[in-house]
Amino acid sequence: MTLLEVSELKTWFETPAGTVKAVDGVSFSLAKGEIIGLVGESGSGKSITGFSILGLVDPPGKVVGGSIRFNGEDLRAASEERLRALRGDRIAMIFQDPMMTLNPVLSIGTQMVETVQAHRRMSRADARAKARDALGRVGIPRPEERLDAYPHEFSGGMRQRVAIATALLHEPDLIIADEPTTALDVTIQSQILSEVQGLAAEMGMGLIWISHDLGVVAGLADRIAVMYAGRIVEEGPRDDVLDAPRHPYTSGLVASAPIANERGKPLRQIRGSAPSALHRPEGCAFRPRCDHAGDLCLNDVPETCATPRRWRCFYPMGSS
Amino acid sequence: MTDILAAAEGVSKRFRHTPDFAERLAIRLGAAAEPATVHALDGVDLHIHRGEVVGLVGESGCGKSTLGRVIAGMLQPSEGRITRQGQDIRALRGADARKMRLATQIIFQDPMSSLNPRKRVSEIIGEAPRVHGLIPRREVRAEVGKLLATVGLDPTMADRYPHQFSGGQRQRIGIARALAVNPDFLICDESIAALDVSIQAQVINLFMDLRRQFNLTLLFISHDLSVVRHISDRVVIMYLGRVVEISPADTVFDAPRHPYTAALLEEIPRLDRRGRRFTAIKGEIPSPVNPPSGCHFHPRCPHAFDRCRLERPALKQVGAGQDVACHLNDGNGLIDTPSRQGE
Numbered sequence: 141m142t143l144l145e146v147s148e149l150k151t152w153f154e155t156p157a158g159t160v161k162a163v164d165g166v167s168f169s170l171a172k173g174e175i176i177g178l179v180g181e182s183g184s185g186k187s188i189t190g191f192s193i194l195g196l197v198d199p200p201g202k203v204v205g206g207s208i209r210f211n212g213e214d215l216r217a218a219s220e221e222r223l224r225a226l227r228g229d230r231i232a233m234i235f236q237d238p239m240m241t242l243n244p245v246l247s248i249g250t251q252m253v254e255t256v257q258a259h260r261r262m263s264r265a266d267a268r269a270k271a272r273d274a275l276g277r278v279g280i281p282r283p284e285e286r287l288d289a290y291p292h293e294f295s296g297g298m299r300q301r302v303a304i305a306t307a308l309l310h311e312p313d314l315i316i317a318d319e320p321t322t323a324l325d326v327t328i329q330s331q332i333l334s335e336v337q338g339l340a341a342e343m344g345m346g347l348i349w350i351s352h353d354l355g356v357v358a359g360l361a362d363r364i365a366v367m368y369a370g371r372i373v374e375e376g377p378r379d380d381v382l383d384a385p386r387h388p389y390t391s392g393l394v395a396s397a398p399i400a401n402e403r404g405k406p407l408r409q410i411r412g413s414a415p416s417a418l419h420r421p422e423g424c425a426f427r428p429r430c431d432h433a434g435d436l437c438l439n440d441v442p443e444t445c446a447t448p449r450r451w452r453c454f455y456p457m458g459s460s
Numbered sequence: 461m462t463d464i465l466a467a468a469e470g471v472s473k474r475f476r477h478t479p480d481f482a483e484r485l486a487i488r489l490g491a492a493a494e495p496a497t498v499h500a501l502d503g504v505d506l507h508i509h510r511g512e513v514v515g516l517v518g519e520s521g522c523g524k525s526t527l528g529r530v531i532a533g534m535l536q537p538s539e540g541r542i543t544r545q546g547q548d549i550r551a552l553r554g555a556d557a558r559k560m561r562l563a564t565q566i567i568f569q570d571p572m573s574s575l576n577p578r579k580r581v582s583e584i585i586g587e588a589p590r591v592h593g594l595i596p597r598r599e600v601r602a603e604v605g606k607l608l609a610t611v612g613l614d615p616t617m618a619d620r621y622p623h624q625f626s627g628g629q630r631q632r633i634g635i636a637r638a639l640a641v642n643p644d645f646l647i648c649d650e651s652i653a654a655l656d657v658s659i660q661a662q663v664i665n666l667f668m669d670l671r672r673q674f675n676l677t678l679l680f681i682s683h684d685l686s687v688v689r690h691i692s693d694r695v696v697i698m699y700l701g702r703v704v705e706i707s708p709a710d711t712v713f714d715a716p717r718h719p720y721t722a723a724l725l726e727e728i729p730r731l732d733r734r735g736r737r738f739t740a741i742k743g744e745i746p747s748p749v750n751p752p753s754g755c756h757f758h759p760r761c762p763h764a765f766d767r768c769r770l771e772r773p774a775l776k777q778v779g780a781g782q783d784v785a786c787h788l789n790d791g792n793g794l795i796d797t798p799s800r801q802g803e
Contacts (some may be wrong), residue, residue, distance in 0.1 A: 181656040295744055326683065327520035330727035334738035352657055355729030359736045382731060396661035397731050398690035403710060406668060407660040407690070414624045440652050 142315055143211065143346040144170040150205035151185075151192045156233030161327070162188040162201065164370035167443075172313070173344040177357030177378070179393075180288070180367035181414055189367070190316045193348075194233055197354045211313065229259040230291035232307035236319040238299040241306065242291040246316045248302050255309055274305040278335050296307045297328035301335070308339060314346045321356065330340070333360060354393060358382055366390045369415060376449030386449065386456040388432050465510040465645060466531055466564070470540035473501040473526050496749045500526040501537070502654050502701040506773065510644075513671060513678040515688030515709065518698035521748050524681045527698070528647045531679065532564050560594060565638035569650035571630035575622040581608070581633055582618040589640045607636040611675075612666060614641070628659035635666065639674070646670075647679045652687065664691060685728050689713060693782070697721050700756040701748055703775055706783040717784040719761045755787065763788055 151163040163185040170176050180186040191197050193208055195215065202296060208215040211229065213224065227233075235241055243251055252271035256262060262270070270286065275283035291299055300320055319337070321329040321415040337360060340347050351357050357364055358378065365375040366389065374387040385391040392410035394400060401407050412429040421427050423438040430437070436454040443452050475498040479487060486492035501523045508514050508531075518524045521762055529535045531542055533549050541548050544560050552560055575584055586600040595603050605615035611632040622630055631651065638646060648667065652660045668691055671678055682688050686711070688695055695712045697705040697720065704716040712764040716722040723741040743760040751756055752759050758768040767787050775785040 181658060213560055297744060307501060324726060325745060326685075326727050327519065328744070329729075330738055330741070353729055354657070355731055355733075358731050359729055359733050359738065362735075379734060382734070393657060396658065398664075398686045399732060401690065402670075403690055406665045407661040409665055411662075412656040413628055413659060414656070454485050 141172050141207075142169050143172045143174075144348075145209040146189075146193065146206070147209075148206035149189065149192055149203065149208065151188050151197055151201055151203050153201045155200060155418075156420050161370050161420070162417060163192060165206070166367070166370075166372055167206075168365055168372060169377060170346045170348065171316070172346055173341070174363070175340060175347040175349060175361045176452045177361030177364045178348055178350045178367060179352065179354055179357055179364060181185075181352055182365060183369075183414055183417055184367040185370040186367050187318050190233065190318050190324055190348060190350055193436055194227055194231060195220075196233075198300070225259070228255055228307075228312075229310045230312050231314045231316070232310075232312040234284050234300075234303055234307050234315065234317040234320045236322050238296075238303040239291065241303045242299065247288050247290055248294075252287070252306055252309065255306055270309065271305075274309050275302070277308065277339065278302075279331070280305070297324055297331065300324065300332055304332070304336065308343075311343050312345060314348070315340070316348045316350070318350045319352070322351070322353070328354075337358075354382070354397065366393070367376075367418055370417070371425070371452060373426065374451040376451075384458055386451040386458060387426075387453050388430050388457060389426050391457050394427075463510040464506045464507050464543075466679075467543045467707060468504050468506045468527065468531055468537075468540065469543065469597065471501055471504045471527070471530055471537045471542065472499075472539040473523070473535065474499055474538045498748050499701050499751055500748060501530065502751075503540070504698075504701075505698060506531075506703065506706075508677060508679060509711055510646075511675060511678055512693045513680055513691055515692030515695045516679060516681045516698065516778050517683065517695060519683060519745055521700065521745055522698040523701040523748070524698050525649050527564065528649050528679060528681050532566050532647050533561060534566070534695055558592070562588075562641045563643050564645045564647065565641065565643040566647045566649060567631075567634050567638050567651045569653050571627065571634045571654075573620065575637075576633055577622055580619050581625075582622060583635060584622070585618075585637045585640050588637070592641065594641060603640070604636075607640055610639065610670070611636045612662075626659075628655055630664060631655060631663055632666065635670070639670070643676070644674075645677045645679070647681070649681045650683070651680075653682065653684070660687070667691060685712075685724055686730065696726050697724070700746060700751050702756060702785065703783075704757065704785050706781075708776070708781045711782070715779075715782075717778050717782065717789060718757075718786045719763050719788070720757050723760075755785075 147167045149163055149166045153160040153162055163197050166189055178186045194201050197203060203216060249268060249271060253264060253267040256267035256270050272283045272287060275286060280286055280301055292303060349360055361378050364378050364381040365372045368389050374381060374390045381390060382394055385394055397410040410429055415421060415425060425440045427433045427437045432455045434455055441452040441454060443450055477495040479495055483492060487494060504527060516524045523655060530537050582604045584602045589595045590600050604618050608615045608618060613629060613632050645673055653664050655663060670676060680688060680692060689712055692709040695707050695709050696703055699720050705721045713725060716725055741760055754770050755768045755773050758764040773785045773787045775783045778784050778789050
């Protein structure tokens with residue numbers, strides 16, 4: 141069953157220097173219980189895609205086109221009141237920096253009880269019990285005591301657990317996770333991934349995992365969508381995308397990973413750097429960095445669909 | 461080859477916050493606690509041979525950056541000594557000390573905060589060789605152009621300011637600045653961590669080129685074990701201020717002999733590890749203010765026994781070029797690594 145259907149989403153920022161098309165025609169869908177990895181480099185529009193779904197884009201940014209359907213409901217047409225009722229209840233978000241979600245001057249118990257009571261009519265004691273259970277579920281020892289602690293009394297990894305516990309309070313249908321483990325150490329990242337993976341499977345949530353790290357996504361996601369310059373350039377089942385990428389950008393990313401190269405030999409690299417969002421090249425935005433570019437690439441690239449995969453490239457890899 | 465370029469011998473570094481007058485008063489009156497001491501480095505021995513690339517890996521708080529700075533002479537060790545070509549760097553004076561400092565250069569993580577935003581690139585790169593009299597003033601411009609070309613930047617960009625460059629280009633400027641004084645030893649402190657994935661590969665390739673071209677010795681500090689394995693000859697793993705394992709880079713993935721190395725290997729995200737069930741090592745990284753007794757890793761170690769809680773394991777050679785600090789190696793020398801169990 142389709143949980144989320146995003147189609148032709150466009151989120152643009154009007155700036156004095158011109159229009160920044162941060163998200164420029166992004167489409168994807170997510171089924172219940174499915175994990176999609178949204179991969180891209182800084183400025184590719186992956187985080188803005190997440191914010192747009194939740195209606196959290198601040199001016200001068202604006203969703204200017206496309207549709208977002210969540211459980212069949214059109215979120216772009218939804219009132220602010222309706223969105224507020226959905227956020228934190230049916231859809232939750234986890235950010236890279238947990239201090240973005242946590243108020244430093246309130247104990248985490250107070251904050252979690254507030255989140256529970258914002259969506260449910262419930263006594264304080266019951267709400268507190270619910271918060272305690274949520275902390276226990278994400279592996280925080282002595283949850284009853286920790287409810288009275290303040291965010292600064294937790295380590296970075298523990299804070300991220302608190303943010304995840306808060307996101308899970310109402311067992312949402314959809315979680316949008318924006319680089320939640322990027323700032324964490326390897327062993328702590330692994331702990332968080334392990335918790336999230338277990339909980340997602342247990343509760344049948346849909347999960348959008350936004351990351352720059354293909355390795356994390358390879359371990360976690362069912363499907364992978366690769367973003368470049370505001371668009372999804374390739375999307376498909378995890379193994380297909382990683383083993384036989386069709387877009388030269390995906391192919392370049394996979395080939396440049398140290399593990400894919402012989403030790404001590406030069407890494408296969410993608411030349412150049414990502415274009416500024418204000419001055420994107422005509423046609424395919426990846427053209428100036430691409431080894432396979434041809435005459436057609438000056439035109440706007442349509443999407444090629446070969447279910448279950450799709451890509452945006454005139455000269456895809458793996459076809460001579 | 462036993463030509464040792466730089467060495468740390470029994471180096472410890474403790475940081476202690478010096479209380480100001482009000483705090484001293486509060487302590488005297490019993491209203492505040494004595495300031496805590498951070499044990500950043502605890503008896504580290506490391507030899508770096510001329511021409512080799514040593515990778516230094518560990519998680520936050522393990523002391524890898526502190527060790528880099530102590531070796532560079534930017535921080536004084538609390539105990540032990542740093543030698544450069546066999547000479548204690550603290551004993552060097554005058555011209556010798558200056559020469560040593562110029563020969564060792566550091567490249568930092570964030571090129572934006574290590575480049576002066578008000579200076580043009582030509583000044584950033586040209587200042588040090590001019591001030592130290594390495595090149596005459598009128599040749600500075602040509603030299604800057606040559607250095608920019610060396611690191612893969614267009615020499616005509618010499619009159620721009622750092623903010624006019626992308627992150628990857630800024631890091632190249634930082635590298636050109638380091639090369640300007642003809643160092644023989646580069647310390648790269650998380651030099652690629654802030655870069656985008658497609659740019660990381662470019663900068664790693666640049667480091668490998670420069671190493672060959674200028675016959676450099678590199679101490680490559682990173683939290684990313686797969687990058688370190690790729691470019692290093694030897695890999696040094698640190699945990700909470702101590703070296704736990706030193707291993708040749710080509711075998712570090714195959715035969716880890718310290719449980720922490722094994723855990724790190726198990727948990728680095730890799731493209732070839734698909735749809736895995738993440739299983740994490742338990743516990744948090746302890747605080748270096750109050751590290752655990754005995755082996756610092758024992759509270760998180762699946763193999764810990766009584767001796768680990770009491771006695772610090774010494775770094776001992778267990779194989780060709782492989783040194784490990786773990787009591788398990790005193791037995792049959794074999795640990796069941798999680799990676800072997802999982803496969």
